[in-house]
Amino acid sequence: MSELDRAAQLHREGRLDEALAVYAQLRDRDPASPETAFRMALVHAQRNDLAAANESLRAAVTIGDDARFRLLEGDLLERSGDVKGAIAALRKALALNGQLAPAHARLAFLLHDAGEVDAALAHFEAAAKLNPGDVRARSNLAGACESAGSAALGAGRVTLAHALLRRATEADPHRASSWVRLAAAAQHLGLIDESIDAYEQAEALDPPDAAQVGSARLVALHYDPRRTSNEVCDAHRAWAKRHAPSVPAPAFRNRRDVTRRLRIGYLSPRFHESSLTSLLAPVLQAHDRAEVEVRCYAHQDLEDTDTRRYRELSDAWVDVRSLDDAALARRMRDDEVDIAVDLAGHTPGSRIAAFSQRLAPVSVAWLDYFDTTGLEAVDYLLTDEGHSPEADTQPFVEELVRLPRLRYCFEPPAFAPAVEPPPCTRGGTDIVLGSFNRMAKISAATLKAWSLALHQVPNARLVIKNSALGHDEDRATFAQRFRDHGIDPARVEWRGYSSHADMLAEYNGIDIVLDTFPYTGGITTLEALWMGRPVVTLRGQTLISRQGAALLSAASLDELIAHDAKSYAQIVAGLASDPARLAGLSKDLRERMKASPILDAAGMARTLEQTYRNLWNRWLDRSASTT
Known part of the structure; x- marks a missing residue:
């Protein structure tokens, strides 16, 4: 050597x-x-x-x-x-x-x-x-x-x-976080098959956040029109079996009284500036404190002016970020919450798995989700006849409670600008169609219906606004999809992100708003109506695919509800040929909404309070019969 x-x-x-x-x-x-x-x-x-x-x-x-x-x-x-x-x-x-x-x-x-x-x-x-x-x-x-x-x-x-x-x-195909982020990117591009597959790849690697990944996949399933309601329900059941198996109900200490004030625990990761505020805050504000005590269980890092509003509207504010599911259940049971209300379902940040621990004698799913939770420990899901008609065959794990009115109400943004007449009545030669929905909602079926409408209205152009359209390469991706339907991409205007106030002002440059399906608009539809613009939707066979139709029915606009792509395009063409009607709608839609259940927060609060009372009494009857 x-x-x-x-x-x-x-x-x-x-x-x-x-x-x-x-x-x-x-x-x-x-x-x-x-x-x-x-x-x-x-x-x-x-x-x-x-x-x-x-x-x-x-x-x-x-x-x-x-x-x-x-x-x-x-x-x-x-x-x-x-x-x-x-x-x-x-x-x-x-x-x-x-x-x-x-x-x-x-x-x-x-x-x-x-x-x-x-x-x-x-x-x-x-x-x-x-x-x-x-x-x-x-x-x-x-x-x-x-x-x-x-x-x-x-x-x-x-x-x-x-x-x-x-x-x-x-x-590195064994890196779960990359699959999750790929799923999100694919969803933004409307590549739903790829998004769902990527979530499944991530789930198969069993990462520490497998429950959250699985929830994201459940949400993504609703963008795919080929998924049957039975298939989607089975997927929710499978998630619950894997991530949130039910435990035996504990002995609750809650005072068994038919008439006392009920303690309601609202659980959400979004008690901050989000679409939830316009639906939930007016209800909390309108709650009769002689009937219910409002407790907000917040699982969130962000605090803003909306958070401060929620704090003021709560009889008790509980930060549960540091609590795991078992500790959260103990806390809510120790607080003697009578009815636990999940406001998030499988949306990001949700604590839905904690409901398997039996947080309260009665558990309810409401508002910020649009399907079954999959958990047997969640007793009821609040809906209405428009979203879930009596003849509905969509399966749910929970028992459906159909409210005698729209399942939620709406508080318009205070900063919404004044409504202006539609552009076609202000000297415009084109009919301007518009959609401000997420790109993931623009399914192949939606694109087909929009293209049919553009073919039937030769002087129409379409404005698509979304934060995913801020760059040329993103617009080119979607332009090709219109070419595939025989539509010149020059007839489509792409707009990217803007502030909420500016986005609302952009409705004044739109004549007719186009809804997406099977994942129909909620807040997007309500805001368009508030800005005086008619929305054309297509009624489907599930809660989320009926949402647009339920909102239009509540606003007495049933004539804008289609049953297939052909009738969808015909409704658009009919509106486009009648500028006087568009002008009339722009003048009276706000008043029509004010007179409807949509803006009736007090009515929504009374309905909820009576529903909570009925569900509480049911539990009292059952618990009495078992003792």
Whole structure:
């Protein structure tokens, strides 16, 4: 064994002082050897003696440059805090040897941290290709693609995000978080099959947040018109069996009294600025405190002006972020909540799994979800005849309670601008159709109906507004879908994100609003009506696909409800041919809404209070019969 090999052996064994002594002897005998100086620098670096390491490395580089020397130089500069110098050294290393995978990998991380995302991805890709069997290299590439894809998604560049997140899952298919983010990006692009598949891939990896991933998949199923209601219900049941199996009901201490004030526990992750506020806050404000005590159980990090409003409207405000499901159940049982009301279902941040622990004698699902929870521990789901007619065959795990009015009410935004006459009555030669719904809602069936309407109304153009349409590459994706239906994309105007107030003002530039299906609009439809614009919808066979029709019926606009794509297009064409009717609607829709159940918060509160009382009395009767 040569002296150089013996020193290397000592180095590998961690006998650094001995290795350094041998290297020093070799250097003294042959001071012109760059290899000896380089290896001495490696030992000094391992001993964290950066000054000595730099001195030896300078000696090596002076004698003869090498990519390995520059790789070590990059490491030493990075450790000393000179990131720019480290990047320059690593680039020199790759100029000397472009096949040096560790240099690509380290440079990729530094560039990523410096915000040079595209360059970083190229080097992560190179590192993975140079070592196809290196799990760490592929994991690094996946992590970088996921990070960049998430950033692109946050910036509204959905097509770019989708491509990056696909690369992430290809590089490391065992990374659940990449699949979840890919599912979200695909959903933004209306690629529902891919979104559902990505959620399923993530679930199969059984990540720590598997329950949340499963809930996201359940929501995504509602965007797919091919899914039967039985299939969707079975998926909810399967989620509950896996993530929220029921436990035996405990002995509740609640005072059994038919007439006393009831304690209602509302549980939500969205007691802040969100669409929920316009539906829930007016009800809490209108609740009769002689009938109900309102307790809000909040699972959220965000606090804003809406949160302060909710606090003021609550008799008790309970922050439950730190409580797991069992602790949350104990807290609500200790508080002697009579009726626990879930306001989130399987939407993001939900605590629906906690209901399996029996939070209260009576559990109710209401408002911010549109299907069964899947949990046998949730006793009732509040709906109405418009959303769930008596002859409905959609299956639910819960018992349906059909309210004698619309299942929710609406508080229009205080900042909504005044309604202006439709543009077709203000000298416009075109009919302007519009949709401000999420892109995921624009199903293939919806696109077909819209295209039929555009064919029937040759002077119509369509405005599609969504935060996913802020960049050219995103618009190009959807433009092709219209081409496939024979519609010139020039007839479609794409608009991206704006403030809520500005978005409402944009309705004044629309003549007719087009709803989506099978996932129909809720708040979007209500706001369009408040801005004096008729909404054309198609009634489906499930709660969520009947939502648009239920809202229009409540506003006495049943003539705007279609039963198939052909009748949908005919309704649009009929409105487009009657500017006088559009002008009349713009004048009286607000008054029509004020006179309807839609804006009747007091009526909604009284209905809920009577319903809560009935459900409480049912429980009293059952508990009396079992004791």
